[in-house]
Amino acid sequence: MREITYRQALNEALAEELERDPNVFLMGEEVAEYQGAYKVSQGLLERFGPRRIIDTPISENGFAGLGVGAAMVGLRPIIEFMTFSFSLVAFDQVVNNAPNMFMMSGGQFNIPITFRGPNGPAHQLGATHSHATENFYASVPGLKVCTPATPRDAKGLLKTAVRDNNPVVVLEAELLYSSRGMVEPPDEELLIPLGKAQVKREGSDVSIICYAQTVPLALKVAAQLEEEDISAEIVDLRSIKPLDEKAIFDSVMKTHRVVIVEQDHPFCGVGAEVCYRIQKNIFDELDAPIFRVSQEDVPMPYNERLEKAVLPNADKLIAAVKNVCYA
Amino acid sequence: MTAMQPGEQRDEVEMLSLMLLIRRFEERASQQYQAQKIGGFCHLYIGQEAVVAGAVAAVRDDDYVITAYRDHSHALARGTSANACMAELFGKETGCSRGLGGSMHFFNRQNHMYGGHAIVGAHVPLAVGMAFATKYLGEDRVTLCFFGDGAINQGSFHEALNLAALYRLPIVFICENNLFAMGTSVKRSTSVKQIVDRAEGYDIPGEIVDGMNFREVRDKVAEIVDSIRKEPHPAFLEVRTYRYRGHSMSDPASYRTKQELEKYRLDDPITRLRAQLTREGKLTNEQFDLLDKQAKETVLASVKFAESSPQLPIEKLHDYTYVDGAKP
Numbered sequence: 001m002r003e004i005t006y007r008q009a010l011n012e013a014l015a016e017e018l019e020r021d022p023n024v025f026l027m028g029e030e031v032a033e034y035q036g037a038y039k040v041s042q043g044l045l046e047r048f049g050p051r052r053i054i055d056t057p058i059s060e061n062g063f064a065g066l067g068v069g070a071a072m073v074g075l076r077p078i079i080e081f082m083t084f085s086f087s088l089v090a091f092d093q094v095v096n097n098a099p100n101m102f103m104m105s106g107g108q109f110n111i112p113i114t115f116r117g118p119n120g121p122a123h124q125l126g127a128t129h130s131h132a133t134e135n136f137y138a139s140v141p142g143l144k145v146c147t148p149a150t151p152r153d154a155k156g157l158l159k160t161a162v163r164d165n166n167p168v169v170v171l172e173a174e175l176l177y178s179s180r181g182m183v184e185p186p187d188e189e190l191l192i193p194l195g196k197a198q199v200k201r202e203g204s205d206v207s208i209i210c211y212a213q214t215v216p217l218a219l220k221v222a223a224q225l226e227e228e229d230i231s232a233e234i235v236d237l238r239s240i241k242p243l244d245e246k247a248i249f250d251s252v253m254k255t256h257r258v259v260i261v262e263q264d265h266p267f268c269g270v271g272a273e274v275c276y277r278i279q280k281n282i283f284d285e286l287d288a289p290i291f292r293v294s295q296e297d298v299p300m301p302y303n304e305r306l307e308k309a310v311l312p313n314a315d316k317l318i319a320a321v322k323n324v325c326y327a
Numbered sequence: 328m329t330a331m332q333p334g335e336q337r338d339e340v341e342m343l344s345l346m347l348l349i350r351r352f353e354e355r356a357s358q359q360y361q362a363q364k365i366g367g368f369c370h371l372y373i374g375q376e377a378v379v380a381g382a383v384a385a386v387r388d389d390d391y392v393i394t395a396y397r398d399h400s401h402a403l404a405r406g407t408s409a410n411a412c413m414a415e416l417f418g419k420e421t422g423c424s425r426g427l428g429g430s431m432h433f434f435n436r437q438n439h440m441y442g443g444h445a446i447v448g449a450h451v452p453l454a455v456g457m458a459f460a461t462k463y464l465g466e467d468r469v470t471l472c473f474f475g476d477g478a479i480n481q482g483s484f485h486e487a488l489n490l491a492a493l494y495r496l497p498i499v500f501i502c503e504n505n506l507f508a509m510g511t512s513v514k515r516s517t518s519v520k521q522i523v524d525r526a527e528g529y530d531i532p533g534e535i536v537d538g539m540n541f542r543e544v545r546d547k548v549a550e551i552v553d554s555i556r557k558e559p560h561p562a563f564l565e566v567r568t569y570r571y572r573g574h575s576m577s578d579p580a581s582y583r584t585k586q587e588l589e590k591y592r593l594d595d596p597i598t599r600l601r602a603q604l605t606r607e608g609k610l611t612n613e614q615f616d617l618l619d620k621q622a623k624e625t626v627l628a629s630v631k632f633a634e635s636s637p638q639l640p641i642e643k644l645h646d647y648t649y650v651d652g653a654k655p
Contacts, residue, residue, distance in 0.1 A: 025463065051463065057493065062452050062486025069456020072441055073391070075463060077456075092449050092483070103647040105434035105442065106425030110650035141648050141655070165650045195653065242655045 001184060007177040009151035010040045010116075012186055013158040014078065018048050021076060024162060027054040027063055028080030028117070037082045038118060038177050064090035064115065068097045068167075071113045078162060081117035084171060085131040098167035099142025114161045118174035119147070120213050120263045121300055124307060130300035132264040134212075137169045138241040139268070144168045144194050145240040149215035151181040153238055156192030164194065173212045195242030199251065203233030206321055207251040207258050209274055211237040214261040214312055221317045230325055240270055248274060249282050256287040257324040261312050266294040291320040337384040339600070340610055340618070342541065345383075346376040346597050347622040349400045352409055353572075355626045356399065356416055356430075360576045364634075365416045369430045372400035374571040377596035378503050379404045381544025382471055386552055391461070393441040393454045394473035396431035397503075397570075401473060405440035407433070413629035419636035426639055427647060447508075448474065448481030451500070455487045458496035462559055469552050470498040477508025479525055480516060488529040488561070497559035499551055500526070503538065504567050509574040510582045526563035538568030539591070541600045568596075 004012075017024050030037045032045040032055040045053040056063040060081065067077035081087040087094060094115055101109045121130040138145045144166055148154040154172065161168035184190045200215060201222050210218040215236045222232040235251045237244065252258055258278060260271035271292040278290060296310045321327075353371040360369045372379075375397075383392070383404045394401045402412055407423050415422030416430055424434050424443070431445035441457060444450030454472030461468045478484050479502060491498050502522055506513055519525060526533030536547045544566060551562045569591040573580035580588075604610035646652065 057486075057489060059486035059490060061483050062455070062490050065449065065452020065483060065487065066456035066459055066490055069393075069441075069453030069458075070460040070463070071456070072453065073457050073460045075460045092446060093452065096446055097444075097449060097453065099648075101442075102650060104424060104428040104432040105436070106422070106427045107647050107650075108424070108434050108436040109441075144649075144653065166653070242653055 001182040003180050004151055004183050005177065006151045006154050006173070006179050006181070007038065007040055009155035009183055010158055010172065011042060013155045014041065014044060015047065016186070017159055017162040018044065018052060023074060024076045024078060025052040025054060026078045026080065027056055027067060029056055029058055029082045031055060031080050040177070041080070060086050060090035061093060064093035065097065067113050068093055068101070068111055071111045072101070072109050076112045076162060078114045078116060081115065083129060083174065084117055084119035084133045085129045087115065087117070087133060088131065094137070094169070095140050099140055102142060110165050111167045112165045113167045114170055115167065116158065116161070116170035117172060118177070119171035120174055121295070121307070121311060122174040124302055124304055126302045127299035132295070134171055134240050135264045135269050138270065142167065143241065145171065146194055146238060147171045147173070147212040147240055148238060149173060149176065149212050149236055151179070152183045152190070153192055155183055156190045157194065157238065160191050160194055168194065171212065175213050176216070179216070192238070194239045195244055196239065197235055197237045197244035197247035199233060199247070200236045201232070201234040203231040203255065205231045205255055205257065206325055207233045207235055207255045208317070208321065209235045209237065209248060209258065209260045211240065211262070211270070213263050217312060217314065217317065218261055221314050221321070224314065224318065225321060230321060230327060232321065243273070243277070245277055245281070248278065252278055252282060253285050256285055258286070258290045259293065259317065259320045259324055260290065261293040261317050263312065264294060265297055266292060267297055269294050288324040288326065291324050293317050293320050339604060342380050342384050343597070343600050343604065343610070344618045344622065345404060346380045346541070346600065347619050348409065348625060349376045349403050350597060351622040351626045352399060352403060352412065352629070355630060356413070357572070357576065359416065359630060365430070366418065367429050368396070369416070369576045370397040370574065371570070371572045371576070372397050374591065374596070375503060375505060375538065375568045376400065377541040377544055377600065378501070378538045378566050378568050379473070381541045382501060382548045384545045385549035386469060386471060389439060390468050391439050391441055391457045391470040393450055393457065393470065394443065395447065395450060395475055395478065396443070396445040397475065398431065398433045398443045402433040402435055402440050402443070405435055405438040407435045407438060407440060409625050409629035410632040413626070413633040414636050417633035417636070418638065419633055420639045421632070421636040448478040448483040450474070451478060451484045451487040452490070454498060455491045455496060458491065458498035459494060462494070462496055467556050468497070469555050471501060472498055473501045473503055475508060476502060476504040476506065476513050476522060477516070479522055488526070488531060491561040492529045492531050495560050497555045498561045499548065499555070500531070500561065500563045502563070502565045504565055505570045507574065507582070510578065512582070521565065523563060523565040531561045531563050533563035533565065535565045535567065538566035539594045539596045539599060541596060542603065
């Protein structure tokens with residue numbers, strides 16, 4: 001194991017999959033000559049050439065659709081959105097074409113495509129550039145959605161996504177590109193299955209269910225709670241769809257108290273689905289109502305103080321935990 | 328149909344019989360729709376037969392074909408059986424999309440028919456992706472991307488044309504201009520005087536052909552495809568045609584006059600090709616009648632086939648969401 005950044009981990013995943021399969025190509029805005037808007041594709045043009053690392057004009061609908069078409073005839077495209085806020089321009093391709101093709105062709109065309117890029121509110125980018133799209137995409141049958149929070153998960157999940165024979169949306173955490181973590185050396189194949197959550201920290205009093213940018217937040221809060229004698233278990237979903245029910249239930253059956261901290265909006269958010277499944281399946285295991293911490297249900301303001309008020313934070317999470325622990 | 332060699336042309340009598348099959352199929356589909364054997368939306372191709380027949384006559388069997396929702400014709404032209412097409416309309420497992428796609432989503436992978444796409448303009452980027460793959464893999468296939476005059480005002484169309492031109496992809500954009508996008512005439516929807524002018528904005532060579540004339544369509548597409556095979560590039564063809572029926576089965580087409588319809592009927596593509604062949608001594612009246620009779624019989628048999636076919640069992644409902652059977 002060695003320590004690398006989340007960005008490097010993604011870069012390694014891309015390089016390894018490009019190396020492994022000649023039908024894999026990377027396409028998007030500024031992925032080639034500019035080396036990636038967030039430098040995730042740094043060095044790939046030099047290594048794999050312009051046939052496989054392809055710059056596009058600003059035409060998300062066009063190049064996302066190009067990817068779907070290429071996937072119909074045997075290629076395995078990786079389509080980068082500069083941010084998933086821009087994927088909304090390509091919503092028709094991601095939602096209406098990629099995941100529907102298998103059903104409406106009677107099983108003749110599966111679409112092995114990866115849509116990836118940064119997702120979730122970053123810092124003072126305003127309403128149009130701050131979307132957390134996980135609940136949009138997770139609500140679509142036929143799509144798989146993952147949300148890595150650590151460099152290791154980022155590498156392992158992206159590699160798995162590229163090899164998956166369905167359309168997969170890999171939502172990278174915009175604020176975590178420079179974060180560091182331990183990852184297996186490049187000569188060791190690292191594949192993390194979709195649909196498998198991971199307990200990032202063991203605990204006994206409360207389960208904090210989180211993903212993407214809320215994982216480091218939850219870990220920080222867990223350390224603080226420890227000082228107050230509250231032992232929090234941190235369950236990182238890693239994949240939103242498929243959802244790892246078993247890992248969630250296992251943790252809840254241990255702690256009997258749940259807080260879900262999500263980076264999207266509360267209305268029909270990821271937490272709503274997780275909450276529904278817990279109460280439906282293991283209602284009797286709960287010793288308290290489930291609490292959710294999510295964004296406020298408003299478009300993102302630019303003002304820094306207001307933006308902070310919109311986002312989940314340590315104070316909100318601690319308050320929610322204390323509520324469910326009756327502490 | 329057999330694989331074509333460069334320079335070779337498909338037999339015209341065979342293509343006439345394809346046009347007859349499409350016409351008779353659509354007539355029968357219309358009847359079955361009215362009898363409520365077919366659900367959802369149903370868009371008929373009657374009047375436009377020379378477009379797809381002409382285009383397909385000019386390409387190889389392994390070239391790619393993709394179109395919008397007026398697609399029964401394109402599936403038939405790509406050798407999909409009338410049985411599989413009618414069964415699809417009936418929602419049966421024996422349909423070309425197992426009864427899961429319906430009228431607007433006909434697919435036949437084996438015969439390189441890539442749909443059947445129902446969001447106007449949304450398949451044009453897919454076609455560009457198919458052409459991209461062809462070039463990426465070093466193949467010499469050409470993609471024929473059909474769409475209607477309604478598609479040319481969608482953003483996806485413009486983005487796709489720009490990408491195709493930028494990457495020099497082997498694709499023919501074939502606009503089947505039947506003068507109406509649903510009930511809105513081209514004059515009321517499109518800022519340019521003629522649709523082909525759109526191509527110029529992307530530095531794509533464009534031409535206009537008479538879509539009621541099989542030979543004109545075939546020869547023009549053959550010329551373009553020949554040029555593309557020598558050196559990959561996109562091309563644009565505005566094919567002027569006319570649909571005799573409304574936009575869909577529910578449309579009485581009150582936005583146009585009887586006189587206009589009659590004018591086009593007099594220029595019928597099947598009548599015209601028949602006359603050309605008869606004049607040249609390549610087809611007798613008896614032969615034509617026989618072809619027509621065969622088409623009618625094939626289509627009638629397809630109704631029987633569709634009626635007696637099974638539906639996909641409900642237990643298989645979840646088998647067509649993820650190819651690996653993933654459970655969300």
